[in-house]
């Protein structure tokens with residue numbers, strides 16, 4: 364109820380499309396393919412008013428792209444209210460650039476949407492989400508690129524359709540998969556619900572109630588649809604995966620994460636119980652490494668009023684006769700804040716390979732020293748030429764082996780720079796406390812795979828008491844999806 368309320372119809376959408384020279388050859392990334400997908404996305408949202416901004420043959424390594432600049436100028440002058448992309452990496456691959464642009468968009472009340480990823484930058488959750496996803500994607504890009512390149516080489520050459528038509532798709536006149544608008548929307552919603560912590564059977568129940576074809580949905584059908592790599596543009600056939608055979612409906616990164624979530628769900632959770640607990644399935648027992656289970660309890664205060672709480676316990680420790688951990692949920696929440704406030708770079712940055720490299724480098728140094736010693740001994744006539752040659756050959760072999768090992772491991776380790784990590788942490792600390800309980804649970808469910816913690820004994824809370832204080836929960840590691 365206000366004069367400033369703008370109806371959705373009057374929005375002008377700036378559709379930003381980018382292809383790199385390399386990608387132009389690939390199926391699904393062509394400009395017409397992105398254009399088609401984004402136009403139908405607009406139609407599904409009821410947006411009729413859109414303009415295209417197309418950068419052809421440019422990479423997303425910086426913002427120095429003519430049509431991107433034009434788009435941003437149009438945002439500044441209020442001509443564009445929503446930016447729509449096929450996926451985030453069309454817009455940028457640099458977290459720093461993303462921050463700059465998001466800030467700018469916010470100043471000009473422009474929101475940002477991705478057709479294949481659940482970003483809504485108008486909420487605290489959305490901002491947090493996009494920042495972390497972008498950071499992790501940037502970090503992973505270099506790691507993944509080799510594997511993806513190899514998969515690309517196996518691209519189905521004939522382009523002929525094989526197998527069944529996956530649920531969110533239809534066949535076009537050229538026998539290629541194209542997204543079916545309605546079933547794509549249903550599938551994206553399924554993925555979203557799973558990411559937000561719902562189980563396959565909850566999703567199936569929802570679909571049975573809401574679908575108009577009077578079908579009874581089964582959890583296995585939900586799983587079959589979501590596990591199909593066709594969702595991210597690949598074709599699975601006879602146990603092999605052919606990459607980029609058609610335009611997917613979700614990004615590869617999102618599909619990969621979804622698989623991890625589905626796998627974790629099948630291992631660690633009771634599928635029938637709705638997950639309403641923040642850390643369900645995420646906490647690893649500090650005594651035995653099992654996943655903590657969760658219980659709700661109700662207690663009475665001395666005045667008779669009731670209060671509710673949630674505790675995490677280790678059933679395995681209990682069954683095996685160890686001291687059972689019983690820790691209230693709020694203590695983990697405090698610990699998570701504390702962890703994010705003090706998160707150190709090495710938590711995010713250093714892969715284990717680095718240690719390995721340093722071991723080999725150390726060994727290499729030792730060998731070189733030894734060779735110098737042999738040389739000195741030989742020069743001082745303390746060994747024969749024959750002895751010297753033998754020792755030099757032996758050590759040369761070891762050196763070659765070590766150098767090979769180091770070269771193999773030292774695929775350049777992609778790192779987030781400190782500034783970017785600070786940004787993520789800033790966004791987390793800035794936004795997390797603004798989330799509702801439901802959103803927090805969703806956030807943790809989406810991003811956090813496992814949390815490791817330790818307990819630190821505390822002194823009595825009052826000097827005149829002997830009973831020691833509650834152990835302090837300290838999170839030692841957070842594993843992200």
Ligand SMILES: [Zn+2]
Nearest residue numbers: 648651677680
């Ligand atoms: Zn345990």
